[in-house]
Amino acid sequence: MQKKNKNNYQLIDFGSIIKYFVMWLIFGLIAYGIKMVVLRAFEASPTHQVGNGILTLYEVHNTGAAFNLFAGQQEIIITASVIALLILTGFAIVWSGRLSYQAVSAMSLLSAGITMNLWERLNLGYVIDYIHCEFAPNIPVFNVPDIMIFIGAVCLILSVFSKR
Numbered sequence: 001m002q003k004k005n006k007n008n009y010q011l012i013d014f015g016s017i018i019k020y021f022v023m024w025l026i027f028g029l030i031a032y033g034i035k036m037v038v039l040r041a042f043e044a045s046p047t048h049q050v051g052n053g054i055l056t057l058y059e060v061h062n063t064g065a066a067f068n069l070f071a072g073q074q075e076i077i078i079t080a081s082v083i084a085l086l087i088l089t090g091f092a093i094v095w096s097g098r099l100s101y102q103a104v105s106a107m108s109l110l111s112a113g114i115t116m117n118l119w120e121r122l123n124l125g126y127v128i129d130y131i132h133c134e135f136a137p138n139i140p141v142f143n144v145p146d147i148m149i150f151i152g153a154v155c156l157i158l159s160v161f162s163k164r
Contacts, residue, residue, distance in 0.1 A: 016096040020089075020104050020111075027112030031144045035116075038130050053134055060141045061126040068140060074121055081118040085111060103159040110152030116145035 038057060041048055048057040064071035065080075088111050092104065099107075120127045129141040 012093070013096040013099075016099055016104050017093055019101070020092040020096075020108050023105060023108035024111045024115070027109050027148060028115055031112060031116045031148060034144045035128065035130075039128070042130075056132045056134055057130050058132065058141070060129045061124075062129045062141075063126045066146070074125065078118065078121055081114050081121070084114055085118070088114075100159055102162075103156060106152045106155035106159055108152075109148045110156060113145040113148030113150075113152060117143075117149075 039059075041057070042059055046058060049055075050057060062068065062071075063074065065077050070076050088107050092099065092107050117127050127143065127145075129143045129146070131143060131147075132141045133139050
């Protein structure tokens with residue numbers, strides 16, 4: 001039986017915690033799988049057009065964070081990534097009884113994106129970006145974990161504000 005507080009919310013919902021970690025793993029494996037397919041495609045050709053030229057895939061080594069902020073400052077980016085993961089995980093555990101399925105999914109997506117970029121930074125010293133939007137040429141090259149971070153953050157914000 002779950003303990004409840006004075007507002008009748010479950011204090012800890014182990015089902016939500018398990019969902020968070022399982023989805024985190026699944027989203028991470030999806031990002032890793034896509035990265036491996038793209039990197040293998042680069043072995044055959046360094047550039048690929050996708051969707052009638054809407055996207056171009058090519059490899060860029062990014063030593064910075066979003067929009068190349070903090071370029072070359074890996075310690076700051078790694079520290080911020082670890083802190084973000086600790087906060088997200090702590091929040092997922094402590095508030096598990098109050099989180100909606102949408103919030104848990106968003107936090108898992110966000111955590112997976114951060115983890116995959118962190119893993120590359122720790123192992124390679126940079127993140128491999130490979131997606132360029134031809135229809136918006138001023139947008140920097142990005143990768144699937146960046147998409148996960150963006151969508152996860154937006155969905156988490158929407159989840160929080162939809163409760164009010």
